[in-house]
Every structure is written in C-alpha cells, then in structure tokens.
Amino acid sequence: MKNESGEASVEEENQEQPKEAGKFIKVKKFTFIMGIFLLIFLTAGITTIALTFGDEKVESLAPDKHSEFEKLFSTYDTIKGNYYKDIDEDKLVDGAINGMIKSLDDPYSAYMDKKEASSFHESISSSFEGIGAEIQEQDGHIAVVSPIKGSPAEKAGIKPNDIVLSVDGKSVKGLSSSEAVLKIRGEKGTKVKLTISRAGETDPIEFTIKRDTIPIETVYAEMLDDGVAKIQVTSFSEHTVDELKTSLEEMSKKDMKGLVLDLRGNPGGLLDQAIDMASLFIPNGEVVLQVENRSGKKEVYKSNNDGALKKVPVVVLIDDGSASASEIVAAAVRESADIPLVGVKSFGKGTVQTAEDFDDGSNFKYTAAKWLTPDGNWIHKKGIKPDIEVKLPDYASLPYISPDKELKASDSSSEVKAAEKMLKEAGHDPGKIDGFFDEDTTNAVKAFQRDQKIKETGIIKDDTTVKLMQVIRDKILENDTQLKKAVEVVKKDIK
Known part of the structure; x- marks a missing residue:
C-alpha cells in the first residue's frame, strides 16, 4: 500500500505506517469488489461462498445479503448471455471497477489497468520517458499541476493550471489522469502535440514537445552569495530525503550560514518523505501534520529530528505549483518552527491517497483521508498564503x-x-x-x-x-x- 500526498499520477504514504513507502499490498480484484467476481460462481449455480482473510472468515456473500449488487449481477449476466458480440470478461470487470471509482467524483481516486499501473510505478522510480509534467483530473478536464524541473514540458513553456484539451489532436476530456498520462508519455525522441487552454489567453495554445528521459533527481543545491545556500526540491520520491541530507551536508562543508528551501513548482509525492523532510527543520517532538479519517479520528505525526544537521536560518519558497507534500512541509515548518514562507499562494491539495496493486498487475488508488496542518487547518482548495507575497515579473x-x-x-x-x-x-x-x-x-x-x-x-x-x-x-x-x-x-x- 502506498499513500500519496501530491497527485497527478503519483504520490503518498500510509497514514498509519508512513515509512512503508515502497511496499504495495497485492490484493485480488474480488477482494476489492467481491460482488463482481462472485458473478462467475453465481452463473455456475453457486449461491453461497466463504472466503478467508488470515484468521477472519467472511461467509455468505450471496445476493440476499448484498442486495446492492443485484443490478450489477443482472447487468453482467444479460450482457454475457445476450450481447450481440463476444465480450471480454476482464474488460467488463475492469469497467465496473473503474465506474465505481469514477462515481466518487474525486480527481485523486482512479483505477488503473496493467499498463496504466506500470506507468504509475514508473513515476516514483529512478526515471521514465515522457515530457515531465504532473497532471490531475479536475472537473472532467486534465489540468497541469506542475512541469518537472528541466523537463521538456518546462522548457516548452507548460505552466501550472494549464488545461490539456487534446493530445495529438484527440480530446482528453473525461479521461482519468492515468489514462491521459498514457497518451502523453512515449519513447524518448518521439514528439507529442498538446493543445492547451490557459487562463488569460483567448485562443488555445499548441505545443509540440519532444519526449525525453525524465530522471527522478529531486534535489538541486547551489551556494549563493554571502553563505546563503539554495536547495530546490522538485518532487517527493523514494530517495528525496536522502538526497536532501546529502545536499545539506555538502552546503555545510561550504560554510552555509543560511538556507532557502525552494518548493516552487513541486507537485508533491510520497507522504513519508514529506514527514521526514519537515522533521529536519522542526524541533524533535513537535507536530508535523495530522491525518484525519472519515470518522474524524486523527493520527498525529511528530518530528523525529535527531539534531544531526547544522542549524541555520531558513526561508521556504512556494508558488501555485507547490502542491500536497510540498504544502505539508511548508505548513509544518511555518507552524511548528516559525520558518517564513515567501512567494505566492500554493496549489491547495489536502487529501491523502492510498494505492493498492491487484495480483494481475492492475492498480487502484483512492482518497483515504485528509491531512491537516499542525494547527489543525485544512488547506484543501484554499492553498497556503505566504508570509511575504512576492510575484515574479510580468514577463514570466x-x-x-x-x-x-x-x-x-x-x-x-x-x-x-x-x-x-x-x-x-x-x-x-x-x-x-x-x-x-x-x-x-x-x-x-x-x-x-x-x-x-x-x-x-x-x-x-x-x-x-x-x-x-x-x-x-x-x-x-x-x-x-x-x-x-x-x-x-x-x-x-x-x-
């Protein structure tokens, strides 16, 4: 199981076990949607079945105890028996699961078939091939969260909040983010044409972008004047905190006296990495964030700062492309360590996703909880206002x-x-x-x-x-x- 805090097509860690970041639970599809696979048994004349999950026995999943599935059973049987062409049963089941998740009307919950799931896993691996832009489904449209630093998308001029209208002339309206990702990604050296709608522009804008290898190197450090170091974190993947620690040590050796932590354009990523990163700057034992489930139960995560890193003055940069995990860090360091934020209001994603693999290689992720700042604020769809608002020049x-x-x-x-x-x-x-x-x-x-x-x-x-x-x-x-x-x-x- 993997939780994500920044979406698009990647992100967060289990709210109860945030350090289990690389471990996905493999589940069977009938475990997730018992009624659908039960159809196979029902059509063979079996009406009662017992399943065992560890030591726990679940009995009698027949329609009389799950009447909510009766329409689903009936529809499946009718299509299987009477549709004018042969059907792909796996595709039919995939469609039922996909429809169930889409009915949540949540841009961060999605079902992914085997190919889409493979793309999802690539997003947190060492590299992948594509244009390098984080996207999400938003009110039936595909919206850019942020382009990745140094990527073909960034170089071409793709910006946060751009709406992707079409890919290679074909509309992407109504697609999930994972479906859109498959259309946008491709082999290094090939080109893809995106038609974009951008706020303030009357006409759509066309981009022809050459795909490339997108390395998931997430931390970039440099020493500025007068002992001030700038470290930019572009996303939160599996090794981001280790990269940051290495960069901080390198800057310390160069006599770092102050630090600017740049989270601009950072679309988020793994929750455990956000917690560990924030802990580097927050006193041990202070609150990093709270995770609240639908019953209102809150799990509080506190800093595990070991004090090993050199303490220097810190300022954090944010903008409208700073989302989710980067917002967790920004809110945590401001509220629990009095570190000021500079820039413009952040994106505003305050939910936590859990991702699970099916045993056939497909995958689904769903919103499991919402996260709150140390002071209990929910920034979802609101964003975080910086302490000092500074805009880039108009020509930007x-x-x-x-x-x-x-x-x-x-x-x-x-x-x-x-x-x-x-x-x-x-x-x-x-x-x-x-x-x-x-x-x-x-x-x-x-x-x-x-x-x-x-x-x-x-x-x-x-x-x-x-x-x-x-x-x-x-x-x-x-x-x-x-x-x-x-x-x-x-x-x-x-x-």
Whole structure:
C-alpha cells in the first residue's frame, strides 16, 4: 500500500505506517469488489461462498445479503448471455471497477489497468520517458499541476493550471489522469502535440514537445552569495530525503550560514518523505501534520529530528505549483518552527491517497483521508498564503509560442503580441505592442536574429522562436524576485 500526498499520477504514504513507502499490498480484484467476481460462481449455480482473510472468515456473500449488487449481477449476466458480440470478461470487470471509482467524483481516486499501473510505478522510480509534467483530473478536464524541473514540458513553456484539451489532436476530456498520462508519455525522441487552454489567453495554445528521459533527481543545491545556500526540491520520491541530507551536508562543508528551501513548482509525492523532510527543520517532538479519517479520528505525526544537521536560518519558497507534500512541509515548518514562507499562494491539495496493486498487475488508488496542518487547518482548495507575497515579473507569464508556427509581416494575432513583448524584454523595440506584425516588428526581429547569429529573415519561426523564449527564461532566472526576497529575509537572521 502506498499513500500519496501530491497527485497527478503519483504520490503518498500510509497514514498509519508512513515509512512503508515502497511496499504495495497485492490484493485480488474480488477482494476489492467481491460482488463482481462472485458473478462467475453465481452463473455456475453457486449461491453461497466463504472466503478467508488470515484468521477472519467472511461467509455468505450471496445476493440476499448484498442486495446492492443485484443490478450489477443482472447487468453482467444479460450482457454475457445476450450481447450481440463476444465480450471480454476482464474488460467488463475492469469497467465496473473503474465506474465505481469514477462515481466518487474525486480527481485523486482512479483505477488503473496493467499498463496504466506500470506507468504509475514508473513515476516514483529512478526515471521514465515522457515530457515531465504532473497532471490531475479536475472537473472532467486534465489540468497541469506542475512541469518537472528541466523537463521538456518546462522548457516548452507548460505552466501550472494549464488545461490539456487534446493530445495529438484527440480530446482528453473525461479521461482519468492515468489514462491521459498514457497518451502523453512515449519513447524518448518521439514528439507529442498538446493543445492547451490557459487562463488569460483567448485562443488555445499548441505545443509540440519532444519526449525525453525524465530522471527522478529531486534535489538541486547551489551556494549563493554571502553563505546563503539554495536547495530546490522538485518532487517527493523514494530517495528525496536522502538526497536532501546529502545536499545539506555538502552546503555545510561550504560554510552555509543560511538556507532557502525552494518548493516552487513541486507537485508533491510520497507522504513519508514529506514527514521526514519537515522533521529536519522542526524541533524533535513537535507536530508535523495530522491525518484525519472519515470518522474524524486523527493520527498525529511528530518530528523525529535527531539534531544531526547544522542549524541555520531558513526561508521556504512556494508558488501555485507547490502542491500536497510540498504544502505539508511548508505548513509544518511555518507552524511548528516559525520558518517564513515567501512567494505566492500554493496549489491547495489536502487529501491523502492510498494505492493498492491487484495480483494481475492492475492498480487502484483512492482518497483515504485528509491531512491537516499542525494547527489543525485544512488547506484543501484554499492553498497556503505566504508570509511575504512576492510575484515574479510580468514577463514570466508570457504565453508559449510554438516554434512550428510562422509569424511574419502583416500577421495579426495574440502570438504576435506575445512575441512583441518578448522582443522588448530582449532589448529590441518592436514599436507599438498591439499584436500586429508591422515594419517595426520586422526590424526588431532582424536585430534579434543578428544578436543571436541566426539568419536574418525578419520571420519568427523555428530557431528564432526557441532563442526568443530562451532569452526570456534566462531573464526570469536572472531577475528571480521571489528568490531575491527570500535571500534578503535569510540574511537578516544570519548572525
């Protein structure tokens, strides 16, 4: 059994045994949905059956004691006996389980067939092939939680809260997150076309992204000026805390005097890793989080800090891509260790999922509980407001322009307007920013192409588009207003 705190297609650890992170319980499908597989026995004339689970005996699962299954039995028998074509019984059972879970109307609960389950397991392994974006089903749509750092999705310009309308021209509306993942993932070197709807954009945006190997390296450390270290954690997988400890030790050897823990764009992951990570910064015995089941019973998890790591001033960075496990850490360190949060409001996922494997390789996960902050707050669909709100510059929100699309003189579109803004930020004045590709725009494009040693065509396409967006990304990194504020706050506490 594996619990997850950040979804999309991966995440959390059992609320009662959070350290059992790599162990999935294998269960038979009739154990999960007894009535469905009982059909096979009923059609053979058997009406009573006893099953044994350890020392516990469960008797008489016949319809008279489980009348809620009668419609299901009848439907199965009718289809099996009278449908005009031969049926795949396994597929029929899979559909029944899938329908049951979908009826929960919960974007974090899902049934996965063998292929989908394999993809689920890859999400917490050492690497997988795809575009590197965490997604979730949201009100019948597929929404991006966050792209993975350094992934093709991030480089292409995929952003948190983007809605995926179609994959390779086929609509994904109504699909589960695991079904959508299978369509988006693929072999390294192949391409996938995503059509995205983005808030603030009138028209859908098309992305053509080349798939690559996505390594699950989750911790990136660097020493900034004046002894301030920055450590970015991009997700919570099986070895994240070990990676973080190693990075902290490396930074300590470089005379770390303060730390910025960057959880921006972190979609979450395994609950046990979130608990152990928060414990590194919270005094031993202080509350990390509470997990509450449907009866209201709360399980309280406390810090197991052994005091081995060097204590320095810490600030945590969050944004709208910080979800679930990263929100657990952010809330815990603020409420139990008085560590300030800088950035913008987080995503807002306050539930815990449990995942279980069937013995045929399929899998299902369901929401088993909700988690609360140390002070008992439930942040679900609300997010966490930072102590110090800092936004990135406006140009950080400029939309993606597909390199495959040609923008040239006399064109008029939202893409042209975005390109004009990019050109201006890149130091080349396109004249009036109005979405019309006029002579001033052409001259600005040629000047940009000269600077970048690209053939001067005055047309925005291919290399010109890629270079233009890269210049903007570099400028965002150079002028990371959120990081600058976090460093400023940390330095005030360095003695």
